[in-house]
Amino acid sequence: MEKILTSLRAYTTVKYSNKRKNRSCVTCGNIATTEALFDVGEGIIVIEKYCDICAKQVQ
Numbered sequence: 001m002e003k004i005l006t007s008l009r010a011y012t013t014v015k016y017s018n019k020r021k022n023r024s025c026v027t028c029g030n031i032a033t034t035e036a037l038f039d040v041g042e043g044i045i046v047i048e049k050y051c052d053i054c055a056k057q058v059q
C-alpha cells in the first residue's frame with residue numbers, strides 16, 4: 001500500500017496526555033515530537049509519530 005505524506009505537525013504531549021504510551025517514534029523509539037499524516041488512499045489517513053531526526057527523513 002502506497003503512503004503519500006500529506007503533512008507534518010507538531011506532536012504535543014498536552015493534547016495526547018491520556019495516551020502517553022504512544023509517544024514513541026515509530027522508527028527508533030525515541031520520544032516523538034512530530035506527527036506525519038499519510039494518505040494511503042480511499043480517504044484513509046494514517047498518522048505516524050516521529051522524533052526530530054526521523055521526521056526529517058520522511059519529508
Ligand SMILES: [Zn+2]
Nearest residue numbers: 025028051054
Ligand atoms: Zn526516531
